[in-house]
Amino acid sequence: MLVQDLHPHGALPRDDPEVIAGQGTVGMEILHQHPDPLHAIFVPVGGGGLIAGLAVYVKHLRPSIRIVGVEPDDAPSMERALARRRRVVLPHVGIFADGVAVRQVGREPYRLARRFVDEVILVSTDEICAAIKDIFDDTRSIAEPAGALAVAGLKRYVERTGIRDERLVAIVSGANMNFDRLRHVAERAELGERREALFAVTIPERPGSFRRFCRAIGHRSITEFNYRYADPREAHVFAGIELREGDAEREALVRSLREQGYPVVDMTDNEMAKLHVRYMVGGRAPGIDDEVLYRFEFPERPGALLRFLTRMGVRWNISLFHYRNHGSDYGRVLVGIQVPPADRRRFQAFLDGLGYPYVEETANPAYRLFL
DSSP states (O other): OOOOOOTSSSSOOGGGGHHHHHHHHHHHHHHHHHHOOOOEEEEEEESHHHHHHHHHHHHOOOOOEOOOEEEETTTTTTHHHHHHTTTOOOOOOOOOOOGGGSSOOOOOHHHHHHHHOEEEEEOOOHHHHHHHHHHHHHOOOOOOOTTHHHHHHHHHHHHHHOOOOEEEEOOOOOOOHHHHHHHHHHHHHHHHOOEEEEEEEESSTTTTHHHHHHHHHHHOOOOEEEEEEOOSEOOOOOOEEOOOSHHHHHHHHHHHHTTTTOOOETTOHHHHHHHTTTGTTOOTTTTSSSSEEEEEEEOOOOTTHHHHHHHHOOEEHHHHHHHEEEEEEEEEEEEEEEEGGHHHHHHHHHHHHHHHHHOHHHHHHHHHHHO
16 A cells, blocks of 8 residues: 555655554564574665564564665665764755655654664665666566666675675565666676776777777676777777676776776766766867766656756757666756856756756866767
């Protein structure tokens, strides 16, 4: 049953003791199904009702079990609240795991979490995508991003602690997934498993340079290769490279390439590069003065892109634009805009009144190298 409206006394459902107690029955089911010792239960956290109810029940009966909340690193409302010992309102939350994209946890869940939750782990979008793939590989079930959150946290916990031979439980909490979003998940899962690296590499602009670069990479598969002529002396390459040993191999490869004289920028954790640049590497445009670069998010519904452009107006020239539908509730746009220095203050006021979350990317190395 989905509870949407306010209760008679004005509280949100996540703050209602009966709703919290109802969600606590998830903990009851886990203990009934797993009477043997458990080390930890990993719980996705949005408003906090689920982890609050579960933690109260489990800690009352088996206090040795660790209760670990898991949140996206771009929506850390419970983690931030516990760290600061008070509820906070996040100025902005990421929307990939939209089922837990909550700017403030509930008052009652926070009170209970302070007493009964052992820790909260934050995970990245790529780690969530890798967890969706893990669940599919194991069960042939497809979880939504928020649904796979706890599995991503469990993996992060195991990697951090090196724990072995213990029983861990992760709650898979939803499957609201459409096919377009699944495409985006598949693209990011290899990065989340640390089985792919993204590099920006500068190579000499002369015959044989690409072959020499491939030799420098060694016996590794190239998952993608984007090239654009930069000038008569050098070219910038955007390369995806398959990894077999995760981050240690990636760091060793960066060192090896630099030792062989290749300037390398590691783009594996660069969100703009992964969302936009890898699909639009095309070289710099001459004569574009005073360009600034921003990423925007806006609600994804019919006509939303047109409304976004209408709000942008004609005061400043749009010099770069990239939009890609990821099958989610929000569209993501990368926009280059020509703003003379004298207009920067007025442009900032315009951005603040636009009503869309934004991130400036003018200093991002992916932009400097490829766009």
